[in-house]
Amino acid sequence: MHPSTEAILQHFAYDHLPPHLQEISAPFARLAHDMAGRLDGPELTVGLRKLLEAKDCMVRAAL
Numbered sequence: 361m362h363p364s365t366e367a368i369l370q371h372f373a374y375d376h377l378p379p380h381l382q383e384i385s386a387p388f389a390r391l392a393h394d395m396a397g398r399l400d401g402p403e404l405t406v407g408l409r410k411l412l413e414a415k416d417c418m419v420r421a422a423l
Contacts, residue, residue, distance in 0.1 A: 368408045388415035
């Protein structure tokens with residue numbers, strides 16, 4: 361796995377969140393890891409970055 365992919369994937373961790381926010385964050389983490397296992401290249405990195413941005417918005421919306 362490319363180092364940039366590994367670097368982005370670490371931001372999908374959700375164990376540190378309270379349970380109600382884990383429920384919001386977990387599907388994004390599953391999708392990110394699934395796509396990282398299936399795809400490769402610069403577009404993967406861009407897609408993961410956008411997915412991370414969407415995850416952050418949804419977690420903030422749940423606050």
